[in-house]
Amino acid sequence: MVIESVQNEKIKYFKKLRETKYIKEYKEFIVEGEHLVEEAIKNGVALELIVLNGKDYNTNLPKIFVSENVLKSISTLKTPQYVMALCKIPSNNEIKGSRILLLDNVSDPGNLGTIIRSSVAFNIDTIILSEDSVNLYNDKVVRSSEGMIFNINIITMNLSDAINEIKNKGIKVYGTDLRGSEYLHEFDKPSSFALIVGNEGQGMKKEILDLCDEKIKIEMNNSCESLNVGVATSIILYEWSKYE
Numbered sequence: 001m002v003i004e005s006v007q008n009e010k011i012k013y014f015k016k017l018r019e020t021k022y023i024k025e026y027k028e029f030i031v032e033g034e035h036l037v038e039e040a041i042k043n044g045v046a047l048e049l050i051v052l053n054g055k056d057y058n059t060n061l062p063k064i065f066v067s068e069n070v071l072k073s074i075s076t077l078k079t080p081q082y083v084m085a086l087c088k089i090p091s092n093n094e095i096k097g098s099r100i101l102l103l104d105n106v107s108d109p110g111n112l113g114t115i116i117r118s119s120v121a122f123n124i125d126t127i128i129l130s131e132d133s134v135n136l137y138n139d140k141v142v143r144s145s146e147g148m149i150f151n152i153n154i155i156t157m158n159l160s161d162a163i164n165e166i167k168n169k170g171i172k173v174y175g176t177d178l179r180g181s182e183y184l185h186e187f188d189k190p191s192s193f194a195l196i197v198g199n200e201g202q203g204m205k206k207e208i209l210d211l212c213d214e215k216i217k218i219e220m221n222n223s224c225e226s227l228n229v230g231v232a233t234s235i236i237l238y239e240w241s242k243y244e
Contacts, residue, residue, distance in 0.1 A: 001065070002065045002066065002067060003065070003067070004067040004070060006069065006070055006073045010064065011066070011073065014030060014050065014074045014086065018030065018074075018076060018139065020135045020138065024135070027088065027089040028086060028087060028088055028089065029086075029087050029089065029142070030050075030074065030085070030086060030087070030139070031046075031084060031087055031142055032075060032080065032081055032083075032139075033084075034083060035146070036143070036147050037049065037083050037085045039150045040085045040087050040147075041059060041061065042150070043151065045088050045089075045090065046059075046086070046087050047086045048062040048063065048064060049062070049063045049083060049085050050063075050064050050071070050084040050086065051064070051065050051066070051082065052065070052066065052067075052082040053066060053068075057083050071084075092155055093157060095155065095162065095169075096126045096153045097153070098125065098169070098171055098191075098193075099123060099124050099125045099126075100126045100127075100166060100171065100193070100194040100195070101115070101127045101197070101233070101237070102127075102128045102162060102194060102195065102196040102197075103115065103127065103129050103133050103196075103197060104130050104196055104197065104198045104199060104205055105133055105198065105202070105205070106129070106197070106198075106199060106200070106229060107199060109134050109139075109140035109141040109144060110140060110144045110230070111228065111230040112133070112134055112136070112141045112145075112230075113140070113142070113144025113149075115127070115229070115230050115234070116141075116154070117144075117145055117146055117148045118230070118234040118237050118238075119148075119152055119237065120152050121241075122238055122240070124237065125152075125153060126152075127153070127154045128155055128156070128162045129157075130158075131156060131158060136154060136156065159196070160207070160211065163194070163196075163208070166194045171192050171193065172193055172213045172214065173194045174190075174195050174213065174215070175209045175211075175212030175215045175216070176195070176198065176203070176216060176236070177215045178217055181217035182215065182216055182217070183216070183217060184216050184239055185219065185239075187214070187216060190240060193240065195233075195236060195240075196208060200228075200229050216236070218232055
């Protein structure tokens, strides 16, 4: 059977999952394209596939075949790919490991995607998003993460509570701040740490910065006032990277 109507109830549901409020309500989201679908299946979060009629995808998961018009109505891309997956949001709130990254109101989806990729590349155990950060399952976040969203422990929680929990584990907390900070290169590479980065325009909230044990900044040419939060985070994580 091929679904050809955009008024089909299943299709209406998929289209709802392009909006943050419905992603949060139903705890499901959509990914597009072979690579993201493959990553979702590999990590056990894919529930069923949405496939363009006339194409196929080798999996034992349930499949829904749709017309090109229906596929376009679900897609957020200018040129939709032939396969999508309906995915579940993992129910998880555990801070794992001893190399932790906290994001204080990071609002740009592209920045979050970049940070997730760098976190996987440089062996971060857990990413903690503040409750006012961009939605993790925003389509642009998922795509810009290149599927790495499925390869790292990511949770959303109150940062003050998270910092208290982290400190109780004996892990030192570092904040990023352009004012009154020590330069990154002046610190020895820590084997365990919690690093906090802030909002693109405002940086970290004062109440969160005040909870940090140390404050760091990246030394740079005086002609450059600041770095993009995704770039700055990637530099610090690279400098503090650890490989087994």
